[in-house]
Amino acid sequence: MNILILGGTRFIGRYLVKAAIEKGHDVTLFNRGSNPDVFGEIEQLRGDRDGDLEMLKERHWDAVIDTSGFIPRTVEKSCRLLNQVKHYTYISSCSVYKDPSKPGIDENGAVHILNDAKVEEITRGTAGPIYGEYYGPLKSLSEKAAEKELPGKVLSIRAGQIVGPYDYTDRLPYWLKRIAEGGEVLSPGRPGRPIQFIDARDLAQWIIQMIEKGMTGAYNAVGPDYTLTMGRLLEDCKKVTRSNAAFTWVSEKFLMDNKVEPWGEMPLWIPEEFPFPGAKEPLNGFLAFDNNKAINNGLTFRPLSETLEDIWDWEKNRPESADRKAGIHRQHESDLLRLWKQTV
Numbered sequence: 003m004n005i006l007i008l009g010g011t012r013f014i015g016r017y018l019v020k021a022a023i024e025k026g027h028d029v030t031l032f033n034r035g036s037n038p039d040v041f042g043e044i045e046q047l048r049g050d051r052d053g054d055l056e057m058l059k060e061r062h063w064d065a066v067i068d069t070s071g072f073i074p075r076t077v078e079k080s081c082r083l084l085n086q087v088k089h090y091t092y093i094s095s096c097s098v099y100k101d102p103s104k105p106g107i108d109e110n111g112a113v114h115i116l117n118d119a120k121v122e123e124i125t126r127g128t129a130g131p132i133y134g135e136y137y138g139p140l141k142s143l144s145e146k147a148a149e150k151e152l153p154g155k156v157l158s159i160r161a162g163q164i165v166g167p168y169d170y171t172d173r174l175p176y177w178l179k180r181i182a183e184g185g186e187v188l189s190p191g192r193p194g195r196p197i198q199f200i201d202a203r204d205l206a207q208w209i210i211q212m213i214e215k216g217m218t219g220a221y222n223a224v225g226p227d228y229t230l231t232m233g234r235l236l237e238d239c240k241k242v243t244r245s246n247a248a249f250t251w252v253s254e255k256f257l258m259d260n261k262v263e264p265w266g267e268m269p270l271w272i273p274e275e276f277p278f279p280g281a282k283e284p285l286n287g288f289l290a291f292d293n294n295k296a297i298n299n300g301l302t303f304r305p306l307s308e309t310l311e312d313i314w315d316w317e318k319n320r321p322e323s324a325d326r327k328a329g330i331h332r333q334h335e336s337d338l339l340r341l342w343k344q345t346v
Contacts, residue, residue: 081151097138105290176329193233
């Protein structure tokens with residue numbers, strides 16, 4: 003197949019390109035050229051999807067993978083221009099679900115909606131919070147925009163937390179790096195707290211398989227295929243990094259009382275007993291989505307140890323000065339641990 007990837011040089015995009023090429027497909031990328039040295043051997047078209055799409059006109063591809071669509075208007079524009087395509091994959095998010103307070107949400111769960119006026123206010127504003135509180139609603143509306151323009155041709159991948167080498171969110175890399183440093187590690191909540199994430203390579207390989215089969219519809223793309231806990235994850239990080247780290251599990255109440263930011267300062271942690279900042283109730287379904295539909299359609303997962311080892315190999319080669327987007331500052335961690343011991 004001839005496949006056009008909108009994006010294709012960052013994280014999941016890298017692995018989609020690699021998976022498609024390994025299966026013998028011809029790949030073209032369309033992006034702004036922010037990573038020009040990545041995949042220099044394949045055709046790359048330069049442009050801004052919210053502006054100039056001229057170079058895509060009069061071109062024909064069998065399939066399109068949209069890794070960079072965050073705004074319904076731009077997704078609608080690309081779908082309309084590429085309406086001759088046979089298959090369109092939209093990389094969406096489990097954030098589309100309106101009420102992730104209960105575990106086990108499947109693809110039939112209610113999704114966010116926004117009225118047209120609000121969408122325009124957000125997306126045309128000078129400081130539209132695309133990655134903030136409206137991320138999920140905009141992803142949901144983008145799914146609808148794609149299906150409206152290309153009815154019956156759209157595969158919507160509702161991904162959870164994606165991990166692997168080149169992970170620019172730094173959530174799992176934080177834990178590997180911090181645990182490798184050893185000593186006493188502040189650990190959030192309880193060890194048995196369930197969590198979910200998916201290796202970008204498993205996700206990419208499965209998406210290419212789904213495109214080859216012509217599969218459409220929405221799928222929760224989360225993993226693994228068993229209940230992974232925060233405790234097991236941190237213990238496996240300790241094994242992979244050969245660390246002497248000791249975990250001190252600190253209560254959610256203590257963390258919330260001391261304004262520790264879930265997901266940001268404490269990566270991969272969402273409180274079970276307290277509402278996430280901005281939410282009305284605890285988001286206990288956000289790390290416990292139903293993935294049976296995807297598994298029944300061929301989604302598989304590599305061993306956790308393999309994912310952790312590969313991320314650790316990548317993390318070790320990053321400069322110490324690299325900007326890391328998640329994780330608590332060491333001094334703050336030490337101060338909190340000292341304060342915690344005074345309360346127990």
